Amino acid sequence: xxxxxxxxxxxxxxxxxxxxxxxxxxxxxxxxxxxxxxxxxxxxxxxxxxxxxxxxxxxxxxxxxxxxxxxxxxxxxxxxxxxxxxxxxxxxxxx
Numbered sequence: 001x002x003x004x005x006x007x008x009x010x011x012x013x014x015x016x017x018x019x020x021x022x023x024x025x026x027x028x029x030x031x032x033x034x035x036x037x038x039x040x041x042x043x044x045x046x047x048x049x050x051x052x053x054x055x056x057x058x059x060x061x062x063x064x065x066x067x068x069x070x071x072x073x074x075x076x077x078x079x080x081x082x083x084x085x086x087x088x089x090x091x092x093x094x095x
Contacts, residue, residue, distance in 0.1 A: 003042035006034045010092055011078065023082065026089060030079045032058070039079045047091070050084035 008029045016027040030039055036054040043051050057080075061073040083089070 001031065001034065001038060003045045006031050006038055006042040007046060019080070020092075024088065025080050025082045026092070028079045028081065030056070030077050032075070032077045034077070034079075036079075039081070043081050047089045049087045049089060051081055052084050053082045055080045055082075 008031065011027040011029060013027070016025075019025040019027070026043075028039075028043075034042075036056060039056070040051045040054050043049065043054075057078050059076050059078050061075045063070060063072050065071075
C-alpha cells in the first residue's frame with residue numbers, strides 16, 4: 001500500500017484538537033487493513049516527522065435513520081499517532 005492509501009484524512013474533533021495541543025497526538029482515519037507498522041511508516045513518509053507510538057481502534061458503524069428508512073454507516077479505523085519530543089506536523093497547526 002502507498003502512504004496516501006493508508007492515511008485517508010485528519011480527524012479534527014474537539015477531543016483530538018486538545019490531544020494535539022497538550023500531548024502532541026494526532027488522530028487520523030486510516031485504511032481498515034493497515035497495521036501499526038504501516039501507519040507509522042506512512043506518517044513518517046508523508047510529514048517527515050518521527051513517530052513515537054501508534055494506537056489504533058476500529059470504530060463501529062452507527063445506525064442512521066432518514067424518515068422511515070434505516071441504514072448503517074460503514075465501520076472505519078482510527079489511528080492515534082504520538083510524535084517524538086518537540087515535533088509537530090506543520091500542515092495542521094492552523095486548523
